[in-house]
Amino acid sequence: MKTVFTLALSLVFVFSFAQDAIKERKLIGQWELKVDIEKAIEEESKDMNLFERMVAGAVSGFVDQALSSIQLIFEFQSNDRVKLAVIGGDEAPEIEDLRYNLIDGKLYIEDFESADAKLDFDGYWMWQDDQLINFDKDGSINKNVFMIRKGK
Numbered sequence: 001m002k003t004v005f006t007l008a009l010s011l012v013f014v015f016s017f018a019q020d021a022i023k024e025r026k027l028i029g030q031w032e033l034k035v036d037i038e039k040a041i042e043e044e045s046k047d048m049n050l051f052e053r054m055v056a057g058a059v060s061g062f063v064d065q066a067l068s069s070i071q072l073i074f075e076f077q078s079n080d081r082v083k084l085a086v087i088g089g090d091e092a093p094e095i096e097d098l099r100y101n102l103i104d105g106k107l108y109i110e111d112f113e114s115a116d117a118k119l120d121f122d123g124y125w126m127w128q129d130d131q132l133i134n135f136d137k138d139g140s141i142n143k144n145v146f147m148i149r150k151g152k
Contacts, residue, residue, distance in 0.1 A: 021105025
């Protein structure tokens with residue numbers, strides 16, 4: 001009986017953290033990129049010495065301030081197109097020539113380069129708890145980088 005309970009508890013735990021395949025019909029629309037800089041710096045600074053932690057703390061405050069003043073909105077459209085709007089300040093530049101692919105239930109956004117901008121989108125995205133969660137190419141999760149549906 002104890003083994004059955006342990007197995008059932010393990011399955012509940014595994015399925016609660018599982019990522020779901022992305023379907024285009026659920027993806028279409030606007031998504032806002034979120035980055036939790038403080039948590040990311042905190043996790044990375046565990047192996048740093050005191051001076052390195054002080055520098056990282058100062059930089060994280062600056063980066064957090066800069067990111068909080070802008071919004072990065074990805075608008076996924078049909079036909080594998082995505083538009084990126086950078087909202088903040090006086091201008092709101094848009095990049096409309098981005099493309100995405102859904103491969104094996106994973107969302108890949110293609111890199112972009114023009115005379116004005118270069119964007120590298122390493123890794124991929126998957127569903128988890130109504131969010132798009134970022135993963136590195138090797139499959140490790142970037143839990144501090146995610147997208148939420150705009151307007152929720």
